[in-house]
Amino acid sequence: MNEDVLTFTVIPCTSLTGLACLWLFFKYITEPEKNSGFSMVIILAISDLIYSTTLFSNCLFPDHIGGNIFYLISLSTLYFSIYWAGTISVFVYQTVRDKNPISNQHLLKGLLVTLTIASLSGFLWFQKLSYHELFYVPDFALYAPPGFALLLTSVFYWKSIKTLRTQPECELKSMRQYIRNLKYHSVSQIITCAPIIILFAAISVFNSHEVRIPPVLQYAALIAQTLSCLSGFMNALIYLKLGRVKNNSDLMEYMNTDLTNDTFC
Numbered sequence: 001m002n003e004d005v006l007t008f009t010v011i012p013c014t015s016l017t018g019l020a021c022l023w024l025f026f027k028y029i030t031e032p033e034k035n036s037g038f039s040m041v042i043i044l045a046i047s048d049l050i051y052s053t054t055l056f057s058n059c060l061f062p063d064h065i066g067g068n069i070f071y072l073i074s075l076s077t078l079y080f081s082i083y084w085a086g087t088i089s090v091f092v093y094q095t096v097r098d099k100n101p102i103s104n105q106h107l108l109k110g111l112l113v114t115l116t117i118a119s120l121s122g123f124l125w126f127q128k129l130s131y132h133e134l135f136y137v138p139d140f141a142l143y144a145p146p147g148f149a150l151l152l153t154s155v156f157y158w159k160s161i162k163t164l165r166t167q168p169e170c171e172l173k174s175m176r177q178y179i180r181n182l183k184y185h186s187v188s189q190i191i192t193c194a195p196i197i198i199l200f201a202a203i204s205v206f207n208s209h210e211v212r213i214p215p216v217l218q219y220a221a222l223i224a225q226t227l228s229c230l231s232g233f234m235n236a237l238i239y240l241k242l243g244r245v246k247n248n249s250d251l252m253e254y255m256n257t258d259l260t261n262d263t264f265c
């Protein structure tokens with residue numbers, strides 16, 4: 001792959017994500033009432049910022065930032081973003097179904113579980129890429145879990161949408177807007193994260209058969225990595241759109257609280 005082309009695409013995309021994440025941090029700091037929904041978004045933004053900053057630094061200083069530590073940090077944060085987005089989709093479904101916001105204790109438990117799984121996935125990739133492999137890591141253990149997480153993310157978002165559509169309030173303008181935003185979250189995850197997981201799987205197949213990776217797959221890798229860099233930027237855009245209805249009384253009547261804030265992901 002042409003490294004100049006990769007740098008030309010990754011640097012602007014990671015810059016957009018970095019600025020978007022910083023904007024979310026500013027919004028969170030200035031928010032007078034913190035809630036679990038916005039906290040979940042900030043956790044995701046932190047992971048996206050670390051991932052994009054790592055890639056940005058590697059493009060600017062490839063001789064100083066790279067190697068196993070670079071792969072460990074970038075892969076762990078990428079996996080965490082995928083898994084945490086899946087965790088949020090579960091929380092959204094529980095909130096919509098039960099009409100009750102997620103407690104901080106429940107949020108902390110979900111965070112600890114996600115951190116553990118993401119750290120394990122990152123370590124498995126690190127182990128696979130290491131020159132001194134301690135144990136055998138099957139290829140499916142690298143790309144199957146995040147692929148499954150992406151699938152579950154879409155499933156739980158659509159379950160949330162289906163649940164909301166059974167409510168009388170679904171015809172309200174604000175509720176329709178909220179349903180559209182849930183669709184945006186699902187589509188955003190598929191667009192930004194699914195290509196790089198599919199790429200991991202394709203490369204694993206070629207490597208396992210000791211077949212030379214075709215040039216078209218190298219260009220696909222360029223596109224996949226570029227899209228993955230835009231995940232944080234997409235999340236910020238969705239938050240901006242969601243903010244237009246976040247204090248609407250229709251949503252508050254649905255759950256006797258601020259549904260948009262407490263289920264935002």
